[in-house]
Amino acid sequence: MTGSEEDPDAFTYSDGIVEPGQTENIRYGISETYLGDPVRIPVTIVNGTEPGPTVFLTAAAHGDELNGIEVVREVAHEWNHENLRGTLVCLPVLNVPGFLAQERYLPIYDRDLNRSFPGRQGSTSAKRMAYQIFHNFLAPCDIGLDFHTSTRGRTNMLHVRADMDNPDVNRLAKSFGSNVIISSEGPAGTLRRETSDYGIPTITIEMGEAHRFQREFIDRGLEGVESVLSEYGVHRTQSVKWPGWRTVIDDAKEKTWIRADAGGLVDMHHDRGSLVYEGDTICTITNPFKTDSEPVEAPFTGLLVGVLENPVVYPGNPLCHMVELSAKTRRALKRERGRTETVETPTPPPENAGGR
Known part of the structure; x- marks a missing residue:
């Protein structure tokens, strides 16, 4: 849980505590290899000096989806967090075995980590891993951003997937500033559905293709994170992004x-x-x-x-x-777009546009 008896603004997990004003880089063990060596995920926790929301950023739940990794790393290690209000929990590579093999799924029985949340102790390897991630680093948070790409052999324009019938998720999705939002609960076991059902509004950001860093998508993702942190008062110097136009698509009716x-x-x-x-x-x-x-x-x-x-x-x-x-x-x-047919790059927001 977040906080402790000594300091309610500290971030705590099973093996440690990060006090306000501290940043910790952690390699947290969630499983073991065939040789008994630890499988450890990288986690960076940035705890601001002032109280505010706790926000998680996750990527590479599918091990070959790389664009989000760079978004999360840059937020954690290149941004100035001097005026941070609240806490950032940055997990750039959730599926470490898949990442090492450059495969979508966990190499262990080809299981999908992103169908295994919130996890369960005493169950499959995937659900045990998901349990450790969920209960140590996701459950203590207030909102979440989960970054994905298309599967290999396909490519996506940047868009958000979110349960727009949930008012708290709706606010978060719109604050990210994408042109397209596809509305659905999401399949059972996915990170965004299970955290949202747990009471932590979460969205999925889809952008680009697997096996690559694509700078244009990484920059767009970073803009979206800036917009979200502004909306929730985490970074006060940033502005909420208006994408110029937006469509919200009913997953069951308006797409194919x-x-x-x-x-x-x-x-x-x-x-x-x-x-x-x-x-x-x-x-x-x-x-x-x-x-x-x-x-x-x-x-x-x-x-x-x-x-x-x-x-x-x-x-x-x-x-x-x-x-x-x-x-x-x-x-x-x-x-x-000046009557062009491709809509990859958003126009600057109108003055005083706001995020919703």
């Missing part, structure tokens, strides 16, 4: 995965973040001789949140992730 109906080689005609119109050809699937060609058309007018990077498919493989946009949102998008 477009899948291949034929196997072959894919020629993608639009990038992530592109606005496509109903009937536009998103991509073409051809055989090795280019004697057969199957165009794949947009079923409605919307935004390509994610697209295929690996240009080979079997029937049923996903080609792109598409969300529907209203006419009003399309007009706002074009106005803010």
